[in-house]
Amino acid sequence: MYKEKEVRAGIALLDKKDPGWRDKFNPSTLRMAGSSTCVLGQTFGSYGLGIDVLKLRHDMINASQTEEYGFYIPVSEAAPLGSVVRDINYMQLGETWKALVPQTAVVDEIIKPVVSEPERELVPA
Secondary structure (H helix, E strand, C coil): CCCHHHHHHHHHHHHHHCCCHHHHCCCCCCCCCCCCCCHHHHHHCCHHHHHHHHCCCCCCCCCCHHHHCCCCCCHHHHCCCCCHHHHHHHHHHHHHHHHHCCCHHHHHHHHCCCCCCCCCCCCCC
């Protein structure tokens, strides 16, 4: 998978710093190239706020901590803004996140015990 090592590191970081982040993760709206639709955007409201909360270094041109955790692809690797290569790289990065993040909400729904209302005795009115 594309950037698997980095995404695994990002998952571990988020699990440590914000244990409830998976509840906010929505694979159907995940777009890693978007500030509000990437993993950090979904979790913290925006990419920028996410890197601030997590106290990560970010440099748009060179490798950074955000790249090390699978949140970002530097321009030097991803090609210029608006290029097809960049779009493909971010799409692949998103697919890796989707593949590696267990869908805890779905799992919880499947294994949630069925709780029924207490039986009521029918009493004629």
